[in-house]
Amino acid sequence: MKRSRLASTLLYAAVLLFVLVTLAPVAWLLILSLSPPADLTAKPLRFIPSQIDLSHYRRLLDFGANTPGEAFLLGLRNSLGASVGATLVSMLVSIPAAWAFARYRRRAVTATLYVVLATYMTPAVALVLPLYFMLSALHLLNSVTGLIIVYCAILTPFTAWFIKSAFDALPDEIEQAAAMDGAGVFKTLLYVSLPLARAGIATAALFALLLAWDEFFFALLFTSNADAKTLTVTIADFAAGRATDFGLVAAAGLLTALPPVLIAFGLQKALISGLTTGGVKG
Amino acid sequence: MLQIKSWIGVVGLAALAGTVLASPGHAETLNALFMAQAAYSDNDVRNMTHDFEKANPGTTVNLEFVPYEALFDKIVASKAAGGSGYDVVLYDVIWPAAFARDGVLRDVTDRVKANIDTAKVFDGAWSTSLFDGKYYGLPWILDTKYLFYNTDMLAKAGIATPPKTWDELLADAKIIKDKKIVDYPIVWSWSQAEAVVCDYATITAAHGGTYYNDGKPAFDQGGSLDAVKYMVQSLKDGVSNPNSKEYLEEDVRKVFSAGNAAFALNWTYAYAKANDPAESKIVGKVGVVPAPGVAGHTEASAVNGSMGLGITAGSSHPDLGWKYISFLTSQEVQNKYAQLSLPIWKSSYDDPAVTKGQEPLVAAAKTAISVMSLRPVTPSYQEVSTILQAQIQNALTDKATPDAALAEADKAAARLR
Amino acid sequence: MQRPGSISPWRLLAPMLAIMAAVVGYPVVQTIALAFTDARLLGGLGSAHWVGLDNFIYALTDANFLSATAHTLYFAILSVGFETLFGVLVALLLNEKFRGRTVCRALLVLPWALPTIVNAIMWRLIYQPDFGVLNAVLTQTGVLSGYRGWLGDPDSAMNAVVLADVWKNYPLVALIVLAALQNAPADLYEAARLDGAGAFRRFQVVTWPVIAPPLLVAIVLRSIEALKVFDIVYVMTRGGPASATKTMSFFVYEESFRFLRVGSGASYALIVVLICMVLVTVYMRLLRHGQPA
Numbered sequence: 008m009k010r011s012r013l014a015s016t017l018l019y020a021a022v023l024l025f026v027l028v029t030l031a032p033v034a035w036l037l038i039l040s041l042s043p044p045a046d047l048t049a050k051p052l053r054f055i056p057s058q059i060d061l062s063h064y065r066r067l068l069d070f071g072a073n074t075p076g077e078a079f080l081l082g083l084r085n086s087l088g089a090s091v092g093a094t095l096v097s098m099l100v101s102i103p104a105a106w107a108f109a110r111y112r113r114r115a116v117t118a119t120l121y122v123v124l125a126t127y128m129t130p131a132v133a134l135v136l137p138l139y140f141m142l143s144a145l146h147l148l149n150s151v152t153g154l155i156i157v158y159c160a161i162l163t164p165f166t167a168w169f170i171k172s173a174f175d176a177l178p179d180e181i182e183q184a185a186a187m188d189g190a191g192v193f194k195t196l197l198y199v200s201l202p203l204a205r206a207g208i209a210t211a212a213l214f215a216l217l218l219a220w221d222e223f224f225f226a227l228l229f230t231s232n233a234d235a236k237t238l239t240v241t242i243a244d245f246a247a248g249r250a251t252d253f254g255l256v257a258a259a260g261l262l263t264a265l266p267p268v269l270i271a272f273g274l275q276k277a278l279i280s281g282l283t284t285g286g287v288k289g
Numbered sequence: 290m291l292q293i294k295s296w297i298g299v300v301g302l303a304a305l306a307g308t309v310l311a312s313p314g315h316a317e318t319l320n321a322l323f324m325a326q327a328a329y330s331d332n333d334v335r336n337m338t339h340d341f342e343k344a345n346p347g348t349t350v351n352l353e354f355v356p357y358e359a360l361f362d363k364i365v366a367s368k369a370a371g372g373s374g375y376d377v378v379l380y381d382v383i384w385p386a387a388f389a390r391d392g393v394l395r396d397v398t399d400r401v402k403a404n405i406d407t408a409k410v411f412d413g414a415w416s417t418s419l420f421d422g423k424y425y426g427l428p429w430i431l432d433t434k435y436l437f438y439n440t441d442m443l444a445k446a447g448i449a450t451p452p453k454t455w456d457e458l459l460a461d462a463k464i465i466k467d468k469k470i471v472d473y474p475i476v477w478s479w480s481q482a483e484a485v486v487c488d489y490a491t492i493t494a495a496h497g498g499t500y501y502n503d504g505k506p507a508f509d510q511g512g513s514l515d516a517v518k519y520m521v522q523s524l525k526d527g528v529s530n531p532n533s534k535e536y537l538e539e540d541v542r543k544v545f546s547a548g549n550a551a552f553a554l555n556w557t558y559a560y561a562k563a564n565d566p567a568e569s570k571i572v573g574k575v576g577v578v579p580a581p582g583v584a585g586h587t588e589a590s591a592v593n594g595s596m597g598l599g600i601t602a603g604s605s606h607p608d609l610g611w612k613y614i615s616f617l618t619s620q621e622v623q624n625k626y627a628q629l630s631l632p633i634w635k636s637s638y639d640d641p642a643v644t645k646g647q648e649p650l651v652a653a654a655k656t657a658i659s660v661m662s663l664r665p666v667t668p669s670y671q672e673v674s675t676i677l678q679a680q681i682q683n684a685l686t687d688k689a690t691p692d693a694a695l696a697e698a699d700k701a702a703a704r705l706r
Numbered sequence: 707m708q709r710p711g712s713i714s715p716w717r718l719l720a721p722m723l724a725i726m727a728a729v730v731g732y733p734v735v736q737t738i739a740l741a742f743t744d745a746r747l748l749g750g751l752g753s754a755h756w757v758g759l760d761n762f763i764y765a766l767t768d769a770n771f772l773s774a775t776a777h778t779l780y781f782a783i784l785s786v787g788f789e790t791l792f793g794v795l796v797a798l799l800l801n802e803k804f805r806g807r808t809v810c811r812a813l814l815v816l817p818w819a820l821p822t823i824v825n826a827i828m829w830r831l832i833y834q835p836d837f838g839v840l841n842a843v844l845t846q847t848g849v850l851s852g853y854r855g856w857l858g859d860p861d862s863a864m865n866a867v868v869l870a871d872v873w874k875n876y877p878l879v880a881l882i883v884l885a886a887l888q889n890a891p892a893d894l895y896e897a898a899r900l901d902g903a904g905a906f907r908r909f910q911v912v913t914w915p916v917i918a919p920p921l922l923v924a925i926v927l928r929s930i931e932a933l934k935v936f937d938i939v940y941v942m943t944r945g946g947p948a949s950a951t952k953t954m955s956f957f958v959y960e961e962s963f964r965f966l967r968v969g970s971g972a973s974y975a976l977i978v979v980l981i982c983m984v985l986v987t988v989y990m991r992l993l994r995h996g997q998p999a
Contacts, residue, residue, distance in 0.1 A: 021799050024812060029813050032873065033820070035839045036828050048547055052842035100722040107718035116715050119723070126730045128982040130934040132958035133975035136740065136747075137733035142932050143370035160729035163722055221821045223937040230376065231363055232353045233814070239823040244325070244940055245355035246827045249976050260824040266964060269360060271819035275812050359946070361965050369747045391748035391966070424876050480858075481946025532835040535858030544836065671964050679770070682948035686860045701770070706744075706967075 013168025019021070039257035047253050062257035075245065079259060081233040082091075082241035088151040089226075089237055090219035093158035097215055101167035102208070108195055109174035110182075122173070129165040131224045133161065142229060149235045157225050163216040169214065174200060209220065213274050217267050238263045306429035316347045318611050321377040322363055325354040326620035328558035329430065330631040337626070341616045358482070361671070368393050368603065374606035377613055379429070382595045385420040385485075386668040389445065394425040394599040399413055401427070401610055409620075413661040416634040421566040426599030427618045431633045433591040433657045434491050434554050435650070437563065438576040442551040451578045455495055455519060458552065465551045466615060473530035476550040477522060478538045479685060481678045486556055486664060487592050489681055492516035495583045499666070506702035508677070509695035512586075514555075515685035517684050524685060526631050533633035535686055546571060556594060558629050562648045577649050579657040591657040592664065595633075667704050676701045740972035747966040754969060761973035770949065771957055771974065775981075781868060782932035788872045790925055792880025794917070800880070801887045811884075813913040818877040819883035829870035833857050857943050860950035867942055867951055871935070875928060882924045885915050890916040922992050930982050953980045 010018070028051055038049065040063050042056040067074040108120045138157055139148075147153030177200060185195045201208070226237040236244075246256045323334050323469040331354050338350045347594050353375075355363055361384065367374030368391070380388065388394045401407065401424040409417065414428035436458070439551070446465045452458040462474035478484035493500075496519075498512015507513070523529040530550065533541075538555055542562055545553035546569035561569055563575045571647060579589035602608040616622060623632035631654055637643045644651045665673050680698040683689040689697070708969070741761055745754035754755075765771050800811050834841050835855040844850040856866045890913060898908045936955040939945060945952035955978065962971030 018799075018802060018804055021805070023927035024806060025796060025799060025810065026813060026874075027914070029816055032828055032832060033816065035832060035877060039831060048837050050915045051846055052837065052839065054842075073335060077748060080705065096725075097805070100725055103718040104722040111715040115716070116719070117721065123722070123726060125983075126726060128930050128985070129730060129734060130955055130958070130975060130982065132955050132962075133737050133972075133979050134730060134733040136972065137736035138729070139366070141733070148370055148374075156729060157723050163725060167722060167746060223823050223825075223940075228362070228366065228784070231355070231367075238859040239821055242827065243823050244356055244359075246941065247325075247358055253834075253837070255829060257831060260827050264820045264824045267819040268816060272812055275815050365747060365963065386968075390747070393748065480944075482944060483946065532855045532858055535835065535855050549836070600995060642936060669965075675960065675964070678946075679949045682946060686948045689950050706765070
């Protein structure tokens with residue numbers, strides 16, 4: 008159907024507004040990170056840098072001892088370790104669990120699902136003290152391993168629920184056919200259900216990665232130095248009250264945002280279809 | 290390259306600590322916690338530590354730097370986790386009461402008495418470590434807030450001498466504002482953080498205020514009330530930068546160094562920074578005097594913003610820890626790094642090597658250090674400070690009158706368990 | 707339903723339950739136990755005494771905590787409200803066919819993928835009173851007569867934080883609604899159009915029933931996140947000015963790690979949990995409704 012000219016104009020105006028609102032804040036961050044320091048304190052403000060100044064990025068990419076660059080690099084390593092590790096563990100335990108939730112409609116199993124879901128509602132602050140004592144006893148404070156264990160608590164309810172929905176969306180007949188052919192539960196799960204629920208599972212993993220990458224509170228309290236400090240804590244330190252180098256903070260923020268944004272762009276199609284097949288059907 | 294002078298210091302200090310230099314010490318590792326800041330920057334601390342390691346072969350010190358806002362949390366968390374996290378920690382002058390109650394720091398009274406002539410160090414510095422007659426560490430950063438001013442702007446406004454009283458400061462600021470030299474002549478760090486309590490305590494001391502009457506909170510009377518009224522008035526008159534309500538010290542330094550304020554209250558470090566061409570547009574136009582007094586009460590005012598180094602109760606290397614903090618706080622080391630942080634040692638203030646290039650600051654320090662006052666002394670300082678921060682901000686943002694806000698502070702402080 | 711040759715579901719659930727029990731179950735039980743004591747962070751758990759409901763009574767008679775509760779609810783209602791509104795509008799927009807739609811859909815994930823801390827720092831730089839771009843834009847376009855402090859004024863600080871939160875989180879709502887829209891049966895639209903239904907009526911009859919269930923779920927999820935809010939406040943305002951942005955989670959953090967009163971902090975945490983539980987109940991109801999019987 009054809010739109011009227013007025014409707015077209017309105018539509019494109021709305022689209023333009025959306026693009027502007029989405030890009031403007033991030034563009035400002037980019038400009039900050041590329042501007043020479045004098046530009047940043049100018050009044051009236053320069054919206055276009057007087058010259059492109061890459062020094063902030065250079066500082067972050069100089070990995071010499073005791074430089075911001077080194078702190079950043081180690082933070083990157085820890086964030087990668089913690090988020091990939093936690094995602095792997097939570098996927099490993101939640102795939103079989105999700106399948107059980109999807110396939111066994113017993114009251115006890117369903118109740119368990121709700122209990123697991125309820126844990127997602129628990130504020131981190133309600134867990135932080137006992138976890139602190141626990142990690143301390145296990146000598147896992149200030150370690151990526153410790154963060155992985157703690158992050159599983161955040162990720163697992165989410166991934167289990169998401170993947171369950173993906174399994175729910177699969178037609179029963181296929182699995183039943185496999186079972187008739189004498190395939191055991193694990194074989195059916197591995198060769199039939201998993202490939203079919205691929206999109207939903209990929210979405211769950213993506214969500215989990217982003218959730219872990221984003222985490223701040225536990226990382227803030229359970230890490231103390233470069234051995235385990237994640238990127239979020241590192242850049243919050245960069246931006247803390249007593250050291251305010253706007254350009255450096257902006258550059259560090261952009262680089263921190265880069266991996267999750269790239270992942271999200273790459274998997275954006277899977278994301279929308281994953282949300283369609285599962286996750287929100289309940 | 291170590292200079293001969295500091296070598297002498299190292300040797301002297303090693304002898305002082307009753308150890309033999311270059312004794313084949315077995316390998317020992319210390320973990321130390323510092324804060325990321327400008328005065329004694331990360332690199333300064335690393336260089337000092339490097340010298341210490343050289344003088345004590347086989348010793349390694351792992352350094353960790355966190356922002357001030359995270360310092361208390363880290364010390365406490367490490368203690369809660371079994372106390373084996375750090376051997377040496379930097380701590381603020383307002384914490385020893387709580388630390389003594391909870392056994393965070395080791396009592397080093399015997400070591401201090403055996404090794405240090407306490408009379409050679411300012412009393413104000415000792416208040417970082419002395420609580421209830423016991424020593425919990427050694428003073429390291431002797432700091433207070435000074436009144437910085439832009440000599441250029443004062444000259445333009447025809448003001449011959451910097452203000453001696455708080456009222457004069459307001460009057461001078463009005464002249465500068467009326468002459469359109471700068472929009473907001475005074476800038477402060479009044480964000481809802483420890484920073485606002487430091488400024489409030491300075492002005493309270495100037496008005497001869499105290500915080501408790503017979504052990505009961507009395508924030509809503511006397512000098513304390515006058516101080517908050519003064520702060521609110523300066524905003525109402527339009528002479529204080531309204532953004533002060535969201536500034537920390539670094540923001541204050543930035544505004545002042547950019548030439549956007551005539552007056553600023555800030556710590557020692559701001560002097561060298563405001564005269565650093567890389568970071569400042571007002572090099573050579575920086576005046577500094579002690580924070581003013583109040584006619585009939587005081588000549589000058591100052592808040593004790595010092596910090597000390599302590600050995601944690603859980604440390605398994607107390608001897609080495611003591612050696613390390615003795616080294617960092619020694620007069621030789623402090624004199625060497627005196628450009629950003631003035632020493633705790635009285636005699637350093639007459640040493641040309643220390644005063645060179647910062648004579649005005651040292652002159653102001655001599656007065657300020659002698660009148661340094663403490664913020665409320667209580668094991669519940671964290672809570673009291675949090676209450677004060679919120680209530681002072683209530684007054685500053687016009688959510689309540691100074692009287693009502695401080696009455697509320699009294700009520701909340703009395704309620705503390 | 708049981709299948710031939712299947713195994714007990716508990717064997718499949720065991721690994722997950724073990725992890726959840728260790729990392730959530732046990733800590734929650736310990737937190738509940740702590741909430742009725744005067745335990746302190748230092749001095750060990752051994753020195754704690756049973757104090758019954760004292761902590762809860764203290765919390766609920768504390769004007770500051772009650773106002774923190776009010777701030778949290780204000781934040782949750784406002785941010786979730788706007789996230790819902792913008793989420794639905796943008797989803798409807800990106801569901802239309804137009805040139806560049808694919809690019810726009812990709813753009814939609816940008817704010818959502820930006821880490822919360824980066825988002826908080828970014829907005830702090832935008833609101834910066836002396837050099838911030840917001841002041842510059844508003845002043846140079848004549849909306850404002852001069853620069854002002856956004857995070858230094860209690861009347862605007864919380865709204866500024868809400869705006870930052872909405873910008874980052876409405877895309878999640880939009881994505882969920884967009885996904886649901888793609889499930890909307892096209893022939894129904896066509897039928898409605900042929901019946902001469904106007905745009906609004908079509909939305910009411912065809913679109914709304916399709917997007918309502920997932921939208922409600924998204925709203926509850928976002929509400930829970932909003933009630934737990936901590937990190938954006940920690941980075942942007944640290945609870946200031948005049949405590950205008952102090953949220954309940956911030957209170958728990960302060961009580962436990964600043965004032966070292968773990969018992970009391972645990973009671974604050976439980977109050978947050980209780981408020982979330984009310985929502986969870988609503989959430990369960992929604993899930994049941996959403997279940998195809």
